Amino acid sequence: MQRRFFPAWxxxxxxxxxxxxxxxxxxxxxxxxxxxxxxxxxRLLRLALGIVAGGVLAVVGASLQGLxxxxxxxxxxxxxxxxxxxxxxxxxxxxxxxxALLPVGGFAGAMxxxxxxxxxxxxxxxxxxxxxxxxxxxxxxxxxxxxxxVMILGRRTLGEAVYMMMGHLGTVFTGTSSWLFxxxxxxxxxxxxxxxxxxxxxxxxxxxxxxxATLGIDTQRTTxxxxxxxxxxxGMVVSFTGVISFVGLVIPHLVRMMFGPEHRRVIxxxxxxxxxxxxxxxxxxxxxxxxxxxxxIVTALVGVPFFIYLLRSRL
Amino acid sequence: MTLTxxxxxxxxxxxxxxxxxxSESRLRVVSLVPSxxxxxxxxxxxxxxxxNTNQCNFPEAARGVYKVGDFMSxxxxxxxxxxxxxxxxxxxxxxxxxxxLIEMKVAVYVSRPASIExxxxxTDTVSQLVGRKAAGESLVAxxxxxxxxxxxxxxxxxxxxxxxxxxxxxAGGGTFVNELLARAGGQNVFGSSLQEYPVVDPEAxxxxxxxxILLLHPDMSNADIAGRIGWGDISAVKRGRIYDxxxxxxxxxxxxxxxxxxxxxxxxxxxxx
Numbered sequence: 001m002q003r004r005f006f007p008a009w010x011x012x013x014x015x016x017x018x019x020x021x022x023x024x025x026x027x028x029x030x031x032x033x034x035x036x037x038x039x040x041x042x043r044l045l046r047l048a049l050g051i052v053a054g055g056v057l058a059v060v061g062a063s064l065q066g067l068x069x070x071x072x073x074x075x076x077x078x079x080x081x082x083x084x085x086x087x088x089x090x091x092x093x094x095x096x097x098x099x100a101l102l103p104v105g106g107f108a109g110a111m112x113x114x115x116x117x118x119x120x121x122x123x124x125x126x127x128x129x130x131x132x133x134x135x136x137x138x139x140x141x142x143x144x145x146x147x148x149x150v151m152i153l154g155r156r157t158l159g160e161a162v163y164m165m166m167g168h169l170g171t172v173f174t175g176t177s178s179w180l181f182x183x184x185x186x187x188x189x190x191x192x193x194x195x196x197x198x199x200x201x202x203x204x205x206x207x208x209x210x211x212x213a214t215l216g217i218d219t220q221r222t223t224x225x226x227x228x229x230x231x232x233x234x235g236m237v238v239s240f241t242g243v244i245s246f247v248g249l250v251i252p253h254l255v256r257m258m259f260g261p262e263h264r265r266v267i268x269x270x271x272x273x274x275x276x277x278x279x280x281x282x283x284x285x286x287x288x289x290x291x292x293x294x295x296x297i298v299t300a301l302v303g304v305p306f307f308i309y310l311l312r313s314r315l
Numbered sequence: 316m317t318l319t320x321x322x323x324x325x326x327x328x329x330x331x332x333x334x335x336x337x338s339e340s341r342l343r344v345v346s347l348v349p350s351x352x353x354x355x356x357x358x359x360x361x362x363x364x365x366x367n368t369n370q371c372n373f374p375e376a377a378r379g380v381y382k383v384g385d386f387m388s389x390x391x392x393x394x395x396x397x398x399x400x401x402x403x404x405x406x407x408x409x410x411x412x413x414x415x416l417i418e419m420k421v422a423v424y425v426s427r428p429a430s431i432e433x434x435x436x437x438t439d440t441v442s443q444l445v446g447r448k449a450a451g452e453s454l455v456a457x458x459x460x461x462x463x464x465x466x467x468x469x470x471x472x473x474x475x476x477x478x479x480x481x482x483x484x485x486a487g488g489g490t491f492v493n494e495l496l497a498r499a500g501g502q503n504v505f506g507s508s509l510q511e512y513p514v515v516d517p518e519a520x521x522x523x524x525x526x527x528i529l530l531l532h533p534d535m536s537n538a539d540i541a542g543r544i545g546w547g548d549i550s551a552v553k554r555g556r557i558y559d560x561x562x563x564x565x566x567x568x569x570x571x572x573x574x575x576x577x578x579x580x581x582x583x584x585x586x587x588x
Contacts, residue, residue: 027516114430152385152387156479157479157484159514170517172481172484172544174539174544175544178544286516288511290509292513293517
C-alpha cells in the first residue's frame with residue numbers, strides 16, 4: 001500500500017465507522033434501544049444488510065464502469081437492478097411461501113435481464129459498450145414498468161411497489177430469512193473478493209478492449225465473468241432491499257477521485273464507501289421524516305451535493 | 316377527529332335529472348367506488364349499474380357488471396360510452412376524471428365519507444339519488460341498530476394492524492380502520508401518525524408493544540409473524556393474539572359492511588379472553 005493514500009484510507013475508514021455507529025445508535029427507540037436485546041438484534045441485522053447492500057452495489061458499479069470503460073455503467077443503468085426487482089416482485093406475488101425463494105427470484109430476474117441486455121446489444125456478433133448501455137437503459141425502463149404491473153395485478157399496495165423500486169433496509173427477518181441473509185452475505189463477500197482478484201484484468205480492460213486483447217486478456221471471458229458475478233450479487237441484494245439507485249453509480253467515481261483508477265484500490269474503497277454512504281442515508285431516511293423515506297430519495301440527496309463538490313473542487 | 320370531518324358531497328345534477336329522484340328505468344349508473352357499489356346493491360339498485368371497476372367484487376353480482384377499468388385508473392372513454400346518467404367517484408383518486416366529467420356535463424357524485432356517521436349519511440344520499448329513499452332509510456336504521464347493539468368497551472387493547480410486510484406498513488390516524496378499531500374497543504398503536512398508510516420501522520412495533528396484531532394482507536400467516544426475529548417479546552406474540560387471513564375489505568370499505576367489520580373486530584379483541 002502506497003503511503004500517499006494513507007490519509008484517504010483513514011478518512012474512508014472513519015466515515016464507515018461513524019456511519020455504522022450512527023446506524024446502531026439511532027432508531028425509533030433512540031439511544032436507549034441499544035440496551036434492549038431484541039431492538040439491538042434488529043439494529044445489527046439492519047447494519048449488516050446496509051453494509052452488504054451498499055458494498056455490493058458500489059463494487060459492482062466500479063467493476064462495470066471499468067469493464068465497459070463507461071462512467072455511466074452501474075447496476076441500475078445496466079438493467080440488472082430493475083430485473084432483480086422484477087424477479088423478486090414476481091416471486092412475492094406468485095406465492096406466499098416465497099420468502100425463502102425471494103433471493104433466488106431476484107437472482108433469476110437479474111440473470112435473465114443481463115442475458116437480454118447482452119443479446120439485444122449484440123449486432124452482427126459484436127457487442128459494443130454503447131449498445132450494452134442503451135440496451136441496459138431500455139430494459140431497465142421495461143422492467144420498472146413490469147414491476148409496477150406485477151404489483152398492481154398481484155393486488156399489492158402502491159406503497160409496496162414504491163419501496164420495491166426505491167429501496168429500503170426495513171426488511172423484517174424471520175429465522176429462515178436471517179439464515180438466508182447470512183448465506184447471501186457470505187456469497188456477496190466472496191463475489192466482491194472475486195471481482196477484487198480480477199483488478200488487474202479490469203485495469204487493462206479499462207484502457208481499451210483491443211489493447212487488452214493484445215496484452216493477453218481473454219476479454220470475452222472477463223466480460224462474461226463480471227456480468228455473471230454482478231447479476232448474482234445485485235440479484236440477491238435487491239431481493240432484500242429493493243432497488244437503491246445512485247450508490248453503484250457515484251461511489252466508484254468518488255473513490256477514483258481519492259485513489260486514482262486502479263481497481264485494486266477502487267474495489268475495496270468502493271465497498272467501504274458504498275456501505276458507509278448507504279448506512280448514513282438509512283440513518284437519515286428513518287430518523288428525519290416521521291414514517292421514514294424510501295432510501296433512493298436520500299442516497300441521491302446526500303450523494304449528489306457531495307459529488308458535485310468533489311467534482312468542482314477538482315476543476 | 317375523523318368524526319368532525321363531515322362528508323364532502325358534490326352533487327351536480329344536469330338538466331333532466333333536477334332535484335327530483337329519477338325514474339329507475341331511465342337512470343344509468345356507473346360506480347367507480349367499490350363501497351358505493353355495495354351500497355347500490357344493498358338498497359336494491361344493483362340493476363341500474365351499467366359499469367363499475369375491477370375492484371367492485373361484492374356482492375357476487377357486482378363482478379358480472381361491465382368493467383370500466385381499475386379503481387385507481389378507470390377509463391374515461393369506457394365510462395362516457397356507457398352514457399351514464401350518474402357517475403359515483405372519489406377523491407383524490409379520481410381528480411382528473413371529475414374535472415373531465417363536469418366539463419362534459421355528466422352528473423357526478425363524490426363519495427368521501429370520513430367517519431362511520433358519514434357512511435350512514437352517504438347511504439341516505441346515494442339511495443335518494445337512485446330513487447331508493449325508503450330502502451336506504453331502512454338499511455341505515457338496520458346498521459345503526461346493529462352498531463348500537465355492540466357494547467362500548469371500558470378497556471382498550473393496543474392493536475397493530477399490518478397492511479404490508481415488505482416493508483412494514485400500517486394504517487395511521489384518519490383511516491377507517493383507525494375509527495373501526497376505536498369503536499371495537501381497540502387502540503391503534505400508530506393512530507397518531509399523520510400519514511394514512513405509513514411505513515413503520517420494525518423497531519417501532521417492538522416499542523409500541525401491541526396486545527393484538529391484525530394481519531390485513533393475504534400473504535402472511537400468524538406463524539410468519541411469530542417467527543420474526545426480535546418479535547418474541549411483543550405481548551401479542553407472547554399471548555398468541557395474532558389474527559390472519561381477515562377480509563380486509565370489511566375494514567377499508569366505507570360501505571354497508573362496516574358494521575360487520577366492527578363486529579368482527581370486537582369479537583377478535585374481546586370475546587377470546
